[in-house]
Amino acid sequence: MTEKEYKKLIKLHSDDVFRYLVKNIHDSEVAKDLLQDSFLALWNNKESVEFEKTKQWLFTTAHNNMLKHIRYNKVRENTLETPTTTELNTENEQFLDYLLKQLNEKMRQCLMLKEWQGFSVKEIAEILNLSESDVKVNIFRAKLKLKEVYENK
């Protein structure tokens, strides 16, 4: 991977990875650090990472970094009461944020990777280290949950 390619990957994927981290970690500063770690790891492993699979590799690394951070800080999603530091400009964005918070960790991650990034079930399973069946169930349940929350609001 050349520097030019690396720069291109930053441009292509940094927003997506950052968005994924922010929505899961609820702290944009921590998300920024985790993103930096992930991209730094990509550069350090540039010889071994296949260029075509860098997006999946980045999400896997970012996700693992996030898990390490959560474990290290003993932070659990359910105990997080602090509001996200990300600005929510519109009612839609605020509502989306509310909806995502109604999902459990796995549901949210599976859904975001599928809906926002267009990863296949197999790729999501690899990123999150789950079985494909688990991914399918989580996505299915996440959507039903969202619909339920939406209708009851």
Next chain:
Amino acid sequence: MKISKENIEIILFDYAEGNLSNQERKEVEAFLEKNPQYKQMLSSYQECEKLSKPLNIVFEDKDELFALATGKKARKIVFAPRYVKWACGIAAVLLLFFAIKPLLKKEVVIEGKTPVLITQNKTKKKENNSKKYFSKTKKKISKTKKNFYFSIEDENDTIIHQFAFIETELATPKIESETKFIKQTYRSDREIIIEETPKFIIKAKEIINFAKELGEEKLIVVEKEFKVKTSKNV
């Protein structure tokens, strides 16, 4: 394909996502006919719209990310060291000077009259007059008040105008001697210059305009042998 409560969510996901063969789809549809509660579940899943991306969340420091890994500086404005700034400043001043120098030397005729000159080569001819003349003016030159005078002559060495700048911001002329006074360079920070080049022709209009900038009262026309159109306003 065996359909049960344990795997129904997976099968419904595959059905909704189009991952099943025709035969499998028919089996699912038959199962749903018998179990309407799952049919409702499938409808709910299919009705759920695609989750929109929060596009307001973007990562701003992409350059920093690149710099962090590669060790190369991001493309941003980096302030140069002080000496570079000084060098640039000096270069800019020099460029400006050379750019305006031709303009300063441009011949300008006082309206309707012959060019007016301050000449070095004519100094010798009228040395006596100069001495007389400048001995008179020298008394009025005060370093503290920053007054100075200069004369404008025609081609016959006749003094047409004598200008006096009184208490200006201009640098006080350095007078080495009376005789050299006439070829003294009067250089101000405003670039209104009487150069020591022998045939520099000063722009009378410029002087007047300059005097206006300084303040009308600071320009005194000591001798006035013909009228300069714009000088009336001064």
